[in-house]
Amino acid sequence: MTIIKVENLNKTFKVKQKEKGLKGSIKSIIKPKLNEIKAVKDINFSVDEGEMIAFIGPNGAGKSTTIKMLTGILYPDSGSIEVLGINPTKQRKKLSYEIGTVFGQKEQLWMHLTVYDNLKFFGAIYDISERETEERIKELSKLFDLQEFINTPVRNLSLGQRIRCEIVAALIHRPKVLFLDEPTIGLDPVVKENIRKLIKRMNNEYHTTVFLTSHDVSDIEKLCKRVIIINNGQIVLDDSMTNLKYHYLDKKVIEVKLKKKVDFNSVDGIKVLKSKENNLKIEIDTKKTDLTTVLRLIDPENIIDINISNTPLEEIISQIYRKE
Amino acid sequence: MLTVVKDIKNQLKVTCISIKYALMREMINKASFLMNIIFMILNNSCFIIQWIVIYSLKSEIGGYSFKQILLLWGISASTYGFAHFFFKKSFSLSDTITNGKLDSFLVQPKNVLISAITSEVEVSAIGDMIYGYILLFLSDINIFKFVLFTLFTICGGIVITDFAVIFASLSFWIGKSDTVADTANDLITNFSTYPDGIFKGLSKILLYTIIPVGITTYIPVKMLTEFKISLTAIVIVMSIILTLLTFGIFYKGLKKYSSSNLMISKI
Incomplete structure (x- = not known):
C-alpha cells in the first residue's frame, strides 16, 4: 500500500542578492535584486507502507525542503503530495496526528522539564488520555531504554539520550510514518549504532514507515533497503540499496604487500592510490x-598479503553527487 | 459541532499546560523570579509619583481627575501585563517567523499561532498585572468594578496581542519586521498612559482606529467611571473582530513561510 505519493513537486525560494560592501547595501535598498532558487524541481516518488527509505543528497540539494513539504511545514509552488491519503497543505492538523517528526538540528523538547513531563505534554498535544499516555510512556521507555533518566531534566541529558527522547516524543501518538531529518547528527559511533538499532526495532514492532535523511552513509546502509538521491x-536515483551497490560496483580496491615492487602506472584501468616501499x-x-x-x-608468488574490497558506499554516493 | 467543542477544549488544555510549563521554567530561579515581579511594581510606581506632583498643581488634566488617572494607569498596566505574560512570544514573533522557528509548532495538531505565542511567559508582566490591580484598589473599588476591570484587562490584553501579531506577520511578506512591530507596540504602550482628552482631531481618530488604545484603555476608563452597556459591547465586539482578523492575516502569511536550517533548541 502506498503511504507517500509525490507528483511533479516544485518549490522555489526568492533570495535577496546584495553586492559587497556598504554601497551594495544601499543599492539593494533602492533596487532590491531577487534571485529565484529552485529548491525542488518536478520530483516524483512514492513510498510503501512499512518501508524504510533513505532520502539523501548533498547540502542544499532539496532534502529538507521536500521533507518540510511532506510534513506540512512548507507550501509547495505546484505539484501534489499525499501522505496517508492526506494533503499536507490543506489538512495539516489531520496529518500531524498520523506522522511523527524528528529534526536532528531542532529540539522539540522543553529543556527544563523532565523526560516524563515532556512526554506527558506531547500526550496532551495529541489528545491522548492521561492513562493511555502513561501506558505508552511505560511501553516506549522500555523499548528505548529511557528508565534510567526518565525523571531527569532534558538539559542534563547527553546528546544521545536527548535524541532518543526526541524519537520517543515523536512516537507517543503511534504515528504511521516517521520523518527523521538527520537524527544521528553530532553523535558518537556507539550512540549512533544504538539509535539505529532502536529505529530498526521500532520499525519491526510497530511497522512504522520511516523516511530518513542523513549524511551518514552507515545510517543509510544499515537501516534502509531503498534509497532516493536528490x-x-x-531526483537522480531511486533504487534499492542492493542495486545501488551492484550497479555502481565497477571498481575494486586492492591493498597488497609484495616481496618485490611492481609498477602499475602505465597499465590501463589501474590507478595507484598509494605506494609505499612494497605496499600498494x-x-x-x-x-x-x-x-x-x-x-x-x-x-x-610475489604476494605476502592481499585484501580485495569493493568501493565504499560513501564513495559510490559521492560519485553520484558529482555525476561521475 | 461536537468536534469543534472538543477541539477548543483540547486546545485550551494544551495552552494551559504550555503556560504552566513556561512558568515552571521561570520559577527555577526563585530569587530572580520574585525580584522581577517586585522591581516591575516599583518601576511602575515611579510614574504615578509624577502624576501626584502634577495633580497637586492642577485638579483636572484632559478631562481626567486623579482617580481616573489611577484607573488609566491601572488598566494600561494590567492589559500590558496580561498580554506580555500569557502571549510573550507575540512580541518577538517576527524573529520566530524569519528564523524558521515555527517548524516545531507546524508539525503538531494544534493551532500554530496560539502554540507559538504561548510557549514563553514574561515574569515581570506579573508585576504589571499586580500593579494594575493595586491602582484599581486605590481608585475606587467595588465587586462590579473589579469584574469589569478584569474583563477589560482580558479584552485589552488580547487586542494588544492582536496588534503585535499583525505587525509581526508582515515578516511573512517583507522579511524582518521586528522594528516596525516594536514601534507599533511602543505606540500603544505610550499613548495608553495619557488621558485621551489631550488628543484632538486626527490623532484622536487614530487612537480609536488604527492604534487601538481607545479599545484597550480609554473606553474601559470611561466605563469604570460611568457605566454604559453599549461601550462594553463595543470593546468585546472589537476584540473579537480584531482577533479574527489577526488569525486571518497570520494564516494567510503562513503560506509564505519559508522555514530555515538554523540549529535551534527550545530552551
Whole structure:
C-alpha cells in the first residue's frame, strides 16, 4: 500500500542578492535584486507502507525542503503530495496526528522539564488520555531504554539520550510514518549504532514507515533497503540499496604487500592510490581490466598479503553527487 | 459541532499546560523570579509619583481627575501585563517567523499561532498585572468594578496581542519586521498612559482606529467611571473582530513561510 505519493513537486525560494560592501547595501535598498532558487524541481516518488527509505543528497540539494513539504511545514509552488491519503497543505492538523517528526538540528523538547513531563505534554498535544499516555510512556521507555533518566531534566541529558527522547516524543501518538531529518547528527559511533538499532526495532514492532535523511552513509546502509538521491532539486536515483551497490560496483580496491615492487602506472584501468616501499593500494576499473589480469601482473608468488574490497558506499554516493 | 467543542477544549488544555510549563521554567530561579515581579511594581510606581506632583498643581488634566488617572494607569498596566505574560512570544514573533522557528509548532495538531505565542511567559508582566490591580484598589473599588476591570484587562490584553501579531506577520511578506512591530507596540504602550482628552482631531481618530488604545484603555476608563452597556459591547465586539482578523492575516502569511536550517533548541 502506498503511504507517500509525490507528483511533479516544485518549490522555489526568492533570495535577496546584495553586492559587497556598504554601497551594495544601499543599492539593494533602492533596487532590491531577487534571485529565484529552485529548491525542488518536478520530483516524483512514492513510498510503501512499512518501508524504510533513505532520502539523501548533498547540502542544499532539496532534502529538507521536500521533507518540510511532506510534513506540512512548507507550501509547495505546484505539484501534489499525499501522505496517508492526506494533503499536507490543506489538512495539516489531520496529518500531524498520523506522522511523527524528528529534526536532528531542532529540539522539540522543553529543556527544563523532565523526560516524563515532556512526554506527558506531547500526550496532551495529541489528545491522548492521561492513562493511555502513561501506558505508552511505560511501553516506549522500555523499548528505548529511557528508565534510567526518565525523571531527569532534558538539559542534563547527553546528546544521545536527548535524541532518543526526541524519537520517543515523536512516537507517543503511534504515528504511521516517521520523518527523521538527520537524527544521528553530532553523535558518537556507539550512540549512533544504538539509535539505529532502536529505529530498526521500532520499525519491526510497530511497522512504522520511516523516511530518513542523513549524511551518514552507515545510517543509510544499515537501516534502509531503498534509497532516493536528490541533487540540485532533482531526483537522480531511486533504487534499492542492493542495486545501488551492484550497479555502481565497477571498481575494486586492492591493498597488497609484495616481496618485490611492481609498477602499475602505465597499465590501463589501474590507478595507484598509494605506494609505499612494497605496499600498494590500487583501484581497478573492472570495465577496462579484469581482476585476473591484475593478479597475474602482480604474480601470486610475489604476494605476502592481499585484501580485495569493493568501493565504499560513501564513495559510490559521492560519485553520484558529482555525476561521475 | 461536537468536534469543534472538543477541539477548543483540547486546545485550551494544551495552552494551559504550555503556560504552566513556561512558568515552571521561570520559577527555577526563585530569587530572580520574585525580584522581577517586585522591581516591575516599583518601576511602575515611579510614574504615578509624577502624576501626584502634577495633580497637586492642577485638579483636572484632559478631562481626567486623579482617580481616573489611577484607573488609566491601572488598566494600561494590567492589559500590558496580561498580554506580555500569557502571549510573550507575540512580541518577538517576527524573529520566530524569519528564523524558521515555527517548524516545531507546524508539525503538531494544534493551532500554530496560539502554540507559538504561548510557549514563553514574561515574569515581570506579573508585576504589571499586580500593579494594575493595586491602582484599581486605590481608585475606587467595588465587586462590579473589579469584574469589569478584569474583563477589560482580558479584552485589552488580547487586542494588544492582536496588534503585535499583525505587525509581526508582515515578516511573512517583507522579511524582518521586528522594528516596525516594536514601534507599533511602543505606540500603544505610550499613548495608553495619557488621558485621551489631550488628543484632538486626527490623532484622536487614530487612537480609536488604527492604534487601538481607545479599545484597550480609554473606553474601559470611561466605563469604570460611568457605566454604559453599549461601550462594553463595543470593546468585546472589537476584540473579537480584531482577533479574527489577526488569525486571518497570520494564516494567510503562513503560506509564505519559508522555514530555515538554523540549529535551534527550545530552551
